Amino acid sequence: MEQRDPSDYRIGWICALPLEFTAAVAVLDAVHPDLPHDENDTNAYRFGQVGQQNVIVAGLPSGVYGLTSAARVATNLRRSFPSVKYCLVVGIGGGAPILPKNDIRLGDVVVSHPIPGCGGVLQYDYGKLVNTGKFEQTGVLNKPPDIFLSAITKFKSAYPPPGKEIEEFVSRVLNSGSVDSKMFSRPSPESHCDRLFKESYEHFSGDETCYHCDLDMVVERPPRSSNQPEIHYGLIASANQVMKHGATRSRLSEERNILCFEMEAAGVMDQIPSLIIRGICDYSDSHKNKAWQHYAALVAAGYAKELLLQLGPPQTSKKRKNREDDTIETKDIFECLEALGGTNPTDDKNRIESSKDKPIGDSISWILNGQNFKQWLAIKDKPILRISGDPGKGKTMIMISLIDHMTEMFDRDTGSKIAISYFFCQATDSRLNNALAVVKGLLSQLISNPRYPSLVRYLKSEIDIRGKNYFEDPNAFYALERILLNVCADPQYNTFYFLVDALDECIGDLDRLLKLICSTCAKASRIRWLVTSRNRPEIEAQFEYAGLQLQISLEEHGEQINTTVEAYIHSKLQELCIKKRYRVDIQEQVGQLLREKAGGTFLWVHLACKELEKVYSYNAVATLNGLPSGLNGFYGEMLKYLDRSGYNNDVELCSKILSAMVAAFRPLSLQEMVTIAELPSEMNEIDVEVQVKSCGSFLTIHKRIVSFVHQSAKDFLDNNIGSRLIIPNGLGYQHQEIFTRSMRQLEKELRTDICSLKRLDFAVKDLKAEHRDVIDHL
Numbered sequence: 130m131e132q133r134d135p136s137d138y139r140i141g142w143i144c145a146l147p148l149e150f151t152a153a154v155a156v157l158d159a160v161h162p163d164l165p166h167d168e169n170d171t172n173a174y175r176f177g178q179v180g181q182q183n184v185i186v187a188g189l190p191s192g193v194y195g196l197t198s199a200a201r202v203a204t205n206l207r208r209s210f211p212s213v214k215y216c217l218v219v220g221i222g223g224g225a226p227i228l229p230k231n232d233i234r235l236g237d238v239v240v241s242h243p244i245p246g247c248g249g250v251l252q253y254d255y256g257k258l259v260n261t262g263k264f265e266q267t268g269v270l271n272k273p274p275d276i277f278l279s280a281i282t283k284f285k286s287a288y289p290p291p292g293k294e295i296e297e298f299v300s301r302v303l304n305s306g307s308v309d310s311k312m313f314s315r316p317s318p319e320s321h322c323d324r325l326f327k328e329s330y331e332h333f334s335g336d337e338t339c340y341h342c343d344l345d346m347v348v349e350r351p352p353r354s355s356n357q358p359e360i361h362y363g364l365i366a367s368a369n370q371v372m373k374h375g376a377t378r379s380r381l382s383e384e385r386n387i388l389c390f391e392m393e394a395a396g397v398m399d400q401i402p403s404l405i406i407r408g409i410c411d412y413s414d415s416h417k418n419k420a421w422q423h424y425a426a427l428v429a430a431g432y433a434k435e436l437l438l439q440l441g442p443p444q445t446s447k448k449r450k451n452r453e454d455d456t457i458e459t460k461d462i463f464e465c466l467e468a469l470g471g472t473n474p475t476d477d478k479n480r481i482e483s484s485k486d487k488p489i490g491d492s493i494s495w496i497l498n499g500q501n502f503k504q505w506l507a508i509k510d511k512p513i514l515r516i517s518g519d520p521g522k523g524k525t526m527i528m529i530s531l532i533d534h535m536t537e538m539f540d541r542d543t544g545s546k547i548a549i550s551y552f553f554c555q556a557t558d559s560r561l562n563n564a565l566a567v568v569k570g571l572l573s574q575l576i577s578n579p580r581y582p583s584l585v586r587y588l589k590s591e592i593d594i595r596g597k598n599y600f601e602d603p604n605a606f607y608a609l610e611r612i613l614l615n616v617c618a619d620p621q622y623n624t625f626y627f628l629v630d631a632l633d634e635c636i637g638d639l640d641r642l643l644k645l646i647c648s649t650c651a652k653a654s655r656i657r658w659l660v661t662s663r664n665r666p667e668i669e670a671q672f673e674y675a676g677l678q679l680q681i682s683l684e685e686h687g688e689q690i691n692t693t694v695e696a697y698i699h700s701k702l703q704e705l706c707i708k709k710r711y712r713v714d715i716q717e718q719v720g721q722l723l724r725e726k727a728g729g730t731f732l733w734v735h736l737a738c739k740e741l742e743k744v745y746s747y748n749a750v751a752t753l754n755g756l757p758s759g760l761n762g763f764y765g766e767m768l769k770y771l772d773r774s775g776y777n778n779d780v781e782l783c784s785k786i787l788s789a790m791v792a793a794f795r796p797l798s799l800q801e802m803v804t805i806a807e808l809p810s811e812m813n814e815i816d817v818e819v820q821v822k823s824c825g826s827f828l829t830i831h832k833r834i835v836s837f838v839h840q841s842a843k844d845f846l847d848n849n850i851g852s853r854l855i856i857p858n859g860l861g862y863q864h865q866e867i868f869t870r871s872m873r874q875l876e877k878e879l880r881t882d883i884c885s886l887k888r889l890d891f892a893v894k895d896l897k898a899e900h901r902d903v904i905d906h907l
């Protein structure tokens with residue numbers, strides 16, 4: 130027997146029950162020698178071949194069925210054999226006949242196949258169904274991989290029809306002696322007749338067989354001319370418990386057009402793109418018994434074999450190895466990043482760092498040396514560490530320092546099996562304020578980090594199978610969650626750290642993100658999350674409920690925060706003294722006032738020092754005295770100042786800019802600002818920049834992009850005190866205004882052939898800068 134390399138296997142064959150495993154191995158054309166697998170992997174494996182395809186048959190030795198065990202088989206398989214790209218999930222299931230349209234009989238085969246609006250498998254909660262009578266779909270699952278769907282298409286047009294081939298495989302296996310032929314043969318009509326009872330007729334309780342059940346209650350069906358199995362393509366319903374109630378079965382199959390009920394598919398499809406194949410062994414009602422299970426399993430295996438024979442020849446292992454080892458490179462990473470979309474968190478971090486003051490010295494040593502941080506780092510039972518604090522307490526600066534510290538720590542250890550990735554949420558930017566963006570950002574950072582070269586393949590294989598637009602559809606979030614879990618199962622790493630700043634600023638689908646954080650921890654013990662957020666009860670409640678959280682409250686560590694704020698004041702004061710040539714007594718007074726008024730809030734110090742930069746040294750103390758302590762007081766003062774600063778034209782332009790910024794879903798460029806805020810059209814970028822800078826300290830400019838200095842600044846303008854002045858007619862009105870202005874601008878600018886290309890067949894690559902200039906600011 131030829132020894133093969135693990136990378137030679139790209140198709141998995143997953144079974145839940147030992148009898149399904151036996152049937153699978155029995156139909157293989159050849160069995161290969163065993164291969165070593167991950168030490169924590171408890172699966173039973175058999176390696177073999179059907180036609181030209183190498184397959185790995187995987188199952189649990191204990192034969193526990195259900196979603197969770199199936200999911201475990203898939204996770205193990207994926208971890209030990211990352212080359213496996215697709216799976217067949219082959220075994221038995223309960224039929225759901227609706228006569229005459231779906232005349233499903235025992236020994237037939239049901240194959241998951243997409244119908245409009247569904248990928249072929251419905252995940253539902255049986256418990257809820259029983260309690261409420263309502264069918265509640267609990268998961269959205271992908272359609273089977275194209276490679277199998279096209280094989281099915283080939284299959285359907287085959288002559289003679291596949292049923293005959295399957296029958297032949299089955300009899301060949303039974304004659305070969307590789308299985309117990311008595312057990313796996315088709316049950317005889319005398320002992321175990323194929324009877325479908327009326328849906329409302331319950332089984333005579335206590336009996337193993339239907340010996341005492343009323344034969345008058347059997348549904349009459351036309352006899353078939355042969356025992357050849359029929360193949361049915363359509364929906365399979367997958368739940369965590371067994372369906373054994375005729376009336377419910379009929380109702381659901383009528384309602385949703387379900388052909389089969391089973392308990393494994395959803396667990397596997399979550400992990401690996403799969404096709405589900407079910408041999409029908411009962412009718413999902415109270416009459417179900419085990420008599421048909423072995424035969425049905427063998428028929429399903431026969432179908433799977435026949436399907437594998439339809440697949441084209443696999444790539445030779447040499448070629449594929451080259452692809453995986455050598456050419457997973459810049460091009461692939463680029464392709465994956467393009468498909469993912471979203472922003473690059475590394476750039477976001479750089480931008481935030483350049484707009485904030487550098488963290489001072491060892492401002493986080495009290496966190497690093499604290500009990501909770503150490504426990505989080507070392508022990509698995511509390512995988513979420515949440516740092517909570519009010520606005521302006523320096524959460525983002527702490528996060529940046531922690532990222533730098535952890536990256537450095539892991540980088541220093543060259544043998545480290547740790548991967549780290551981070552994301553900064555920002556409510557004022559629609560590219561950074563929703564759950565999907567967070568997951569995309571975390572993934573894109575992992576796959577593009579040259580320290581983790583192997584991780585990109587999980588995304589690559591997914592895109593190869595499902596296409597580049599995969600992450601644009603409404604199920605993208607679920608797909609990305611699944612991919613994230615796959616990435617985190619990579620055997621080369623033992624811990625994945627995800628750091629997310631400002632969870633409270635994830636305003637789109639925060640709930641989904643919180644659930645994802647909890648569920649990934651529950652599913653994979655190698656995942657840890659470190660998050661920061663304001664004191665928000667719903668975030669706290671979610672993590673507390675899951676029992677996974679360790680918390681560090683900045684309010685409870687007021688002393689440590691105050692020490693760092695003092696250090697910060699000290700460094701800011703040094704700067705001011707040099708720039709503004711403060712006399713010693715002024716320096717002392719300013720320092721004193723900053724310490725008194727800051728109230729342990731970095732942002733307050735930052736903003737106050739910005740104000741101090743604007744005034745001469747003799748005015749510094751008076752200016753500080755005029756600033757109220759507390760952030761909202763501060764913002765209020767800035768707004769009042771704007772209002773009374775005299776130059777009426779200036780005030781009007783500033784409030785126009787501020788109201789545009791409050792309504793906008795993302796930061797605005799200086800150029801856009803003219804249209805969006807309806808500034809005089811003769812203003813150029815420099816004029817706009819000057820104007821933005823005179824809007825108190827609400828806004829900041831980085832690389833010609835205007836954004837809020839802090840989320841709390843926007844909150845202030847958006848809420849009662851601020852909004853009365855800035856958006857007196859309400860936010861709705863403001864949106865309408867922006868819309869109208871944008872439309873007016875488009876009307877003015879848009880015309881046929883706006884780039885003067887003159888031809889329709891102009892290639893994008895030939896587009897020159899001057900062509901693009903015309904549309905850049907639109």
Ligand SMILES: [Zn+2]
Nearest residue numbers: 332339342416
């Ligand atoms: Zn019965």
